[in-house]
Amino acid sequence: MRTWYFSENAYPYLPDPATFPSIRVSLPNGVYDPKIGAELYHRYLDEWQTAEDEGLDLMLNEHHQTATNLNPSAAVVLGALARMTKKSRILVLGNPIGNRRDPVRVAEEMAMVDNYSRGRLEVGFVRGVPYELSPANSNPVRTADRLWEAHDLILKAWTTHDGPFNFEGRYFHYRQVNIWPRPYQQPRPPVWVTASTPAQVSKIAEHGHVAATFLTGYEASKAIFETYRKQRAADGAPMHEDRLAYACLVYVGDTDEEGFEGARKLMWYLSANKVAPQFKNPPGYASIKSAMALLRGAPTAFDRKSSLEQCIEMGIVFAGNPDTVYRQIARHYEHVGGYGHLLMMGQAGFLEHDETVRGIHNFAREVYPRLKELGLPAAAR
Amino acid sequence: MSVGTAKEITAGGVPLTYLDIGAGPAILMLHGAGGLPVGAPFLSGLAAHGRVIAPTHPGFGHAVLPDWIDSVDDLAYIYLDLLDALDLRDVTVIGTSLGGWLAAEIAVKSTARIARIVLGDAVGIKVSDRYTRDIVDIFATDPDELLALTFHDRSKAPNVMTLPDEALEIVAHNREASALYLWEPYAHNPKLPRRLHRIDVPVLVLWGEHDGLVTPAYGKAYADLIPGARFELIAGAAHVPQIEQPEAFVASVARFMAES
Numbered sequence: 001m002r003t004w005y006f007s008e009n010a011y012p013y014l015p016d017p018a019t020f021p022s023i024r025v026s027l028p029n030g031v032y033d034p035k036i037g038a039e040l041y042h043r044y045l046d047e048w049q050t051a052e053d054e055g056l057d058l059m060l061n062e063h064h065q066t067a068t069n070l071n072p073s074a075a076v077v078l079g080a081l082a083r084m085t086k087k088s089r090i091l092v093l094g095n096p097i098g099n100r101r102d103p104v105r106v107a108e109e110m111a112m113v114d115n116y117s118r119g120r121l122e123v124g125f126v127r128g129v130p131y132e133l134s135p136a137n138s139n140p141v142r143t144a145d146r147l148w149e150a151h152d153l154i155l156k157a158w159t160t161h162d163g164p165f166n167f168e169g170r171y172f173h174y175r176q177v178n179i180w181p182r183p184y185q186q187p188r189p190p191v192w193v194t195a196s197t198p199a200q201v202s203k204i205a206e207h208g209h210v211a212a213t214f215l216t217g218y219e220a221s222k223a224i225f226e227t228y229r230k231q232r233a234a235d236g237a238p239m240h241e242d243r244l245a246y247a248c249l250v251y252v253g254d255t256d257e258e259g260f261e262g263a264r265k266l267m268w269y270l271s272a273n274k275v276a277p278q279f280k281n282p283p284g285y286a287s288i289k290s291a292m293a294l295l296r297g298a299p300t301a302f303d304r305k306s307s308l309e310q311c312i313e314m315g316i317v318f319a320g321n322p323d324t325v326y327r328q329i330a331r332h333y334e335h336v337g338g339y340g341h342l343l344m345m346g347q348a349g350f351l352e353h354d355e356t357v358r359g360i361h362n363f364a365r366e367v368y369p370r371l372k373e374l375g376l377p378a379a380a381r
Numbered sequence: 382m383s384v385g386t387a388k389e390i391t392a393g394g395v396p397l398t399y400l401d402i403g404a405g406p407a408i409l410m411l412h413g414a415g416g417l418p419v420g421a422p423f424l425s426g427l428a429a430h431g432r433v434i435a436p437t438h439p440g441f442g443h444a445v446l447p448d449w450i451d452s453v454d455d456l457a458y459i460y461l462d463l464l465d466a467l468d469l470r471d472v473t474v475i476g477t478s479l480g481g482w483l484a485a486e487i488a489v490k491s492t493a494r495i496a497r498i499v500l501g502d503a504v505g506i507k508v509s510d511r512y513t514r515d516i517v518d519i520f521a522t523d524p525d526e527l528l529a530l531t532f533h534d535r536s537k538a539p540n541v542m543t544l545p546d547e548a549l550e551i552v553a554h555n556r557e558a559s560a561l562y563l564w565e566p567y568a569h570n571p572k573l574p575r576r577l578h579r580i581d582v583p584v585l586v587l588w589g590e591h592d593g594l595v596t597p598a599y600g601k602a603y604a605d606l607i608p609g610a611r612f613e614l615i616a617g618a619a620h621v622p623q624i625e626q627p628e629a630f631v632a633s634v635a636r637f638m639a640e641s
Binding site for chain 1: 448451520521522523524527541542546549550552553554556557559560561564565
């Protein structure tokens with residue numbers, strides 16, 4: 001199993017949450033202190049550097065109008081990472097191409113970063129969380145249709161090398177698409193797409209892209225991964241577990257207690273996500289069934305205010321000493337039928353730099369060597 | 382009074398469902414973002430003055446939404462086709478909120494089958510500068526606050542928390558369809574004010590005195606853009622006077638039908 005170190009680059013120094021209705025979309029940026037924020041940007045880059053030094057691959061994402069994530073442009077961070085790192089692969093998961101007005105710009109940016117990194121880029125495409133729609137002013141209805149149309153356009157832009165082509169689609173219109181540069185990797189960088197339900201994963205499988213799922217725990221992850229495998233089988237296509245990825249919170253301590261303590265700090269990511277109802281359930285984003293539940297006030301994973309023990313039980317946090325964490329991951333891996341990538345959120349909230357670095361060290365040195373053998377045929381272990 | 386007969390017809394290639402209530406001069410009733418309130422007293426009240434044809438717009442309730450439809454402009458053409466398909470003449474077109482915008486879009490295209498138009502708390506135009514929101518952003522407003530802006534008397538507002546599944550499913554579809562049609566440019570067509578002069582039939586602009594979503598001042602500005610349009614306020618109502626004050630709403634419409 002391959003592991004990607006991931007941080008949302010949060011700005012956690014906020015007023016009492018009781019004083020604002022939503023950390024997403026509407027929290028005034030007057031509470032952001034640029035002096036503190038600039039230091040955080042550099043610190044978070046340093047932590048990615050540590051992860052590379054420890055042999056991990058790197059992942060980042062983008063969000064807008066939120067203190068939970070200071071990267072509204074993943075491409076800018078990718079530029080920095082591509083230049084400062086040397087060997088790790090770099091995954092952006094991802095570009096919210098259903099919300100972006102200009103998919104050709106995304107194709108260009110990703111092609112640039114692929115060149116900067118000399119072919120170390122992996123490109124994710126996401127529909128984005130519901131609270132991304134207001135910042136983008138993007139219609140919540142038919143987001144998946146826009147995502148796949150933009151996807152088709154971007155892949156064609158990356159792989160067309162004989163001059164301009166025409167694209168007059170339902171949502172995007174260009175008559176002279178001819179990007180410079182073209183990607184470094186041939187024919188194109190690997191593509192990842194996120195899914196949170198089995199219904200969303202079939203199309204990802206049809207394309208053979210990596211399907212990644214976030215915080216879906218034991219049962220939901222299993223259902224999503226099974227659907228992917230079934231679709232590959234139905235298409236008569238080869239299946240390897242490197243097509244599947246799981247993202248969750250991970251903290252490894254020398255002792256269980258140290259691991260748990262770090263994980264409790266990571267859980268700021270869950271507890272701080274106070275979102276006003278109008279941004280949580282924009283009409284058309286969720287299925288009718290899910291929208292009905294949300295209208296009745298059903299809690300999301302972020303609302304449950306679960307304890308660390310409950311989060312570990314649900315499979316959305318792996319934490320403890322190295323043996324404990326290895327057992328938790330192996331148990332999850334076996335339960336869901338295997339996956340090839342662990343997307344490890346190793347920093348969040350008030351987890352300080354030295355604590356973050358210690359967590360990365362402990363994971364990379366004490367857990368990762370064993371994890372790499374998960375899924376390999378017995379003879380190769 | 383009957384809630385009417387549910388009927389189906391294909392217009393403009395789109396399968397439509399509508400309520401057909403009463404008899405007499407044709408009244409096309411175009412509902413707003415809240416969907417078609419089947420059984421609402423104002424519908425049967427209107428039916429005392431004519432034959433009410435009340436379609437459910439594509440995507441609302443259980444109405445089919447073809448994948449090519451995404452705008453009020455699309456709906457306007459479909460309803461012009463519906464008037465043809467039913468061969469209705471001298472129609473009184475009433476539209477509330479989103480339905481008011483739709484009525485205006487229909488009227489600027491053709492009034493060949495239309496005798497008069499009623500716009501109730503209609504959206505569809507922009508009158509203020511780019512930094513000023515004319516229409517409350519219903520997709521970015523706290524649900525409780527939204528109800529307070531929509532209803533003058535909060536006790537008349539539905540409570541989604543206690544709705545049975547079947548009714549809540551309709552609410553979810555209505556919300557989704559509203560987002561499809563209203564999202565961007567938000568609840569208006571920038572070109573519409575330049576086209577309203579084409580309306581060559583009598584127009585009544587009816588407005589809830591306490592409308593918190595689109596103010597009476599916006600309604601007056603709307604009326605000013607339509608040649609000869611009359612503007613009336615309905616007391617004791619906010620954005621949905623047809624729900625909060627059905628008798629006053631129907632009386633205004635009936636008076637207008639008798640006079641014009």
